[in-house]
Amino acid sequence: MKTTQFNINQIVRSNVLGLKPYSSARDEYVSDGSEMIFLDANENPFENGVNRYPDPLQRNLKQVLAEQKGTTVKNMLLGNGSDEVLDLIFRAFCEPKVDTIITLPPTYGMYKVLANINNIKEKEVLLTNDFEPDVDKILSAVTSTTKIIFLCSPNNPTGNSFSEEKMIRILENFGGLVVIDEAYIDFSDQKSWIQQINTYPNLVVTQTLSKAYGLAGIRLGICYASEEIITILNKIKPPYNVNELTQQKALERVTNQAQVQKEVSKILEERTILFNELTQISFVEEVYHSDTNFILAKVDDANTRYDQLLKEGIVIRNRSTQPLCENTLRFTVGTAEENKKLIKILKTL
Numbered sequence: 001m002k003t004t005q006f007n008i009n010q011i012v013r014s015n016v017l018g019l020k021p022y023s024s025a026r027d028e029y030v031s032d033g034s035e036m037i038f039l040d041a042n043e044n045p046f047e048n049g050v051n052r053y054p055d056p057l058q059r060n061l062k063q064v065l066a067e068q069k070g071t072t073v074k075n076m077l078l079g080n081g082s083d084e085v086l087d088l089i090f091r092a093f094c095e096p097k098v099d100t101i102i103t104l105p106p107t108y109g110m111y112k113v114l115a116n117i118n119n120i121k122e123k124e125v126l127l128t129n130d131f132e133p134d135v136d137k138i139l140s141a142v143t144s145t146t147k148i149i150f151l152c153s154p155n156n157p158t159g160n161s162f163s164e165e166k167m168i169r170i171l172e173n174f175g176g177l178v179v180i181d182e183a184y185i186d187f188s189d190q191k192s193w194i195q196q197i198n199t200y201p202n203l204v205v206t207q208t209l210s211k212a213y214g215l216a217g218i219r220l221g222i223c224y225a226s227e228e229i230i231t232i233l234n235k236i237k238p239p240y241n242v243n244e245l246t247q248q249k250a251l252e253r254v255t256n257q258a259q260v261q262k263e264v265s266k267i268l269e270e271r272t273i274l275f276n277e278l279t280q281i282s283f284v285e286e287v288y289h290s291d292t293n294f295i296l297a298k299v300d301d302a303n304t305r306y307d308q309l310l311k312e313g314i315v316i317r318n319r320s321t322q323p324l325c326e327n328t329l330r331f332t333v334g335t336a337e338e339n340k341k342l343i344k345i346l347k348t349l
Helices: 060-070 081-093 110-117 135-141 166-175 226-235 242-256 259-277 304-309 336-349
Strands: 078-080 100-103 121-124 146-152 177-181 201-208 219-224 284-287 295-301 328-332
Touching: 060 078, 078 081, 078 226, 081 100, 081 110, 081 146, 081 177, 081 219, 081 226, 100 110, 110 121, 135 166, 146 166, 166 177, 166 201, 219 226, 242 259, 259 284, 259 336, 304 328, 304 336
Parallel strands: 100 121, 100 146, 146 177, 177 201
Antiparallel strands: 078 219, 201 219, 284 295, 295 328
16 A cells, blocks of 8 residues: 555646647558558658658557566557666656756666756665665655656666565655666566556656667667556657667567577576686675676775776776775676686686
């Protein structure tokens, strides 16, 4: 039972609430597969596979994803990467120079960037020392202008999933949007929160095809939320924000679940090997549990170790500038050969 009443009309920007979205040619006529002569959108008529505008609502791709995720097309929005999805959420619900958001560092840096771009004040409530949300401090930081709380779970750069109980407390006691970023959910044993969007009307879940699906280059992000929230976001999204090639490649990949799961399983196997090997490296002080395709490790001197690996042709991420992450390095799980080379070099340093 929710303890805080959620009213979407009270948190959406007034100008967006009254906005009439642009209606494109492909909105007004939706093909049923019949052989038609299209003279409605001022396109080049010579067929080359991409001379026509793409489906603005990505219906075929959404249908497959909806069936796989146990939800409906009406509960989905696709974007040009998760970054566009997150930006649309800011633009729909946060009034520039007025509203605020809450983030939980160390976390994904794009929340701060988007807040700055949209002229929204960001309040930071640090995670606890074991990288969990401090719920009491989060709720204490909420004011009448707080519109969104961002929860990255599994979290980047720490790699852990947040406590379900803590996340439920936030959902039930905050009257704004709670965005749960699940970019790494496919590498975790935790269940996705997608199945809870009908339970919590203020819940927004974002996922991506960039990680487990190996499609970072095509830029495809997904938002799952109530039909009310999706309707608002569809009002302001660009009419053709997901191009035809992206839709085709994404559809090809998501319908090949066997290959995706094979790759995920291999990454998980390699993650275990890499985790165990890192614990044996002399200058590694702590290796943190991971529900993702990367591992965060605390070392004696992150700057030195980063430079040493770079000279050996291996690029990792130095996360030492992040709160609670002093002298930490983030290792993405590579192929078996890449991981072996990494470990071999680490043992020589």
